[in-house]
Amino acid sequence: xxxxxxxxxxxxxxxxxxxxxxxxxxxxxxxxxxxxxxxxxxxxxxxxxxxxxxxxxxxxxxxxxxxxxxxxxxxxxxxxxxxxxxxxxxxxxxxxxxxxxxxxxxxxxxxxxxxxxxxxxxxxxxxxxxxxxxxxxxxxxxxxxxxxxxxxxxxxxxxxxxxxxxxxxxxxxxxxxxxxxxxxxxxxxxxxxxxxxxxxxxxxxxxxxxxxxxxxxxxxxxxxxxxxxxxxxxxxxxxxxxxxxxxxxxxxxxxxx
Numbered sequence: 726x727x728x729x730x731x732x733x734x735x736x737x738x739x740x741x742x743x744x745x746x747x748x749x750x751x752x753x754x755x756x757x758x759x760x761x762x763x764x765x766x767x768x769x770x771x772x773x774x775x776x777x778x779x780x781x782x783x784x785x786x787x788x789x790x791x792x793x794x795x796x797x798x799x800x801x802x803x804x805x806x807x808x809x810x811x812x813x814x815x816x817x818x819x820x821x822x823x824x825x826x827x828x829x830x831x832x833x834x835x836x837x838x839x840x841x842x843x844x845x846x847x848x849x850x851x852x853x854x855x856x857x858x859x860x861x862x863x864x865x866x867x868x869x870x871x872x873x874x875x876x877x878x879x880x881x882x883x884x885x886x887x888x889x890x891x892x893x894x895x896x897x898x899x900x901x902x903x904x905x906x907x908x909x910x911x912x913x914x915x916x917x918x919x920x921x922x923x924x925x926x927x928x929x930x931x932x933x934x935x936x937x938x939x940x941x942x943x944x945x946x947x948x949x950x951x952x953x954x955x956x957x958x959x960x961x962x963x964x965x966x967x968x969x970x971x972x973x974x975x976x977x978x979x980x981x982x
Contacts, residue, residue, distance in 0.1 A: 764947060767946075768848070768946055768953075769848065771953055772794070772846060773797050775875045775953055775955050776798075778844050779803065780801065780802040781803075782804070782843040783842050783843050783844075785805075785808060785835075785841070785842040785844070785864075786798070786807050786846055788809055788849065788850020789807035789814075790811065790850075791814050791817045791818040791821065792822050795807040795822075795825055806826045806828055806837075806842075807826065808828045808829070808830045808832075808835070809827075809829065809830070810830065810832075812829060815827045815828075815829060832847070832850070832854045833855060833856050833859045833860050833863060837867045839867065843869055843872050843873075844873045845868050845874050845875075846874070847876055849877060849878060851876055852878060852879070852919050852920070852923045861932060861938070865958055868958045870960045871958060871959075872957070873956065874955070874958070876953070877951060877953045878929065878952060880923070880951060881949055882949040883945060883949040884949075926943050926945065926952045933954060938956035939957050940956060941954065941955075942956075
């Protein structure tokens with residue numbers, strides 16, 4: 726991406742996506758609240774509860790952007806590392822919260838040692854990674870045995886009528902709102918397209934199991950607009966085995982609760 730007003734393609738070249746987020750960084754959190762109709766804070770609270778970290782534990786918050794998702798951990802006395810590949814986002818976050826460790830990093834090649842974290846979380850960022858499945862394997866590598874992963878991502882509404890209305894909002898209303906409120910509305914056209922192209926809840930659950938995560942479950946939020954997946958690293962890690970079908974079935978049962 727070479728100039729303001731351009732947008733990353735769905736091929737997701739890391740340099741293009743990073744530049745796109747650099748450009749929208751100053752108003753990113755405000756736009757998130759606006760475009761989610763105020764639901765962002767509720768979704769973040771559910772993710773925080775799912776991570777279930779306590780003081781003395783270390784949490785990696787990937788795609789942390791300006792650190793809004795990292796702040797609750799720091800405020801609770803938890804050692805949190807905010808990692809993102811957008812330097813613009815990290816600069817905005819560091820100015821606001823100098824007490825949080827902001828580290829530039831690519832989710833497919835994390836700059837951390839094996840078993841560095843008790844928990845890893847990524848919210849609304851996995852779909853922007855060039856190779857999401859490789860990123861899931863990297864998250865497994867940097868997590869301690871027995872540690873957990875929590876992913877919040879846009880997903881597929883479970884009600885067909887609601888799904889149709891949602892896609893219409895994504896492709897029509899969201900870009901129009903962004904044109905009125907954002908300095909780079911084309912970035913939000915990319916975001917809408919990336920959400921529509923993202924796999925549904927069960928497919929993401931299968932990716933997690935295939936990467937070596939176990940006990941994969943998910944919870945639908947806002948009718949399935951967002952899904953929060955949770956999984957664990959085996960106590961005795963043995964690599965990245967293929968997904969046993971039973972693990973994906975457990976994920977589906979969790980969604981129905």
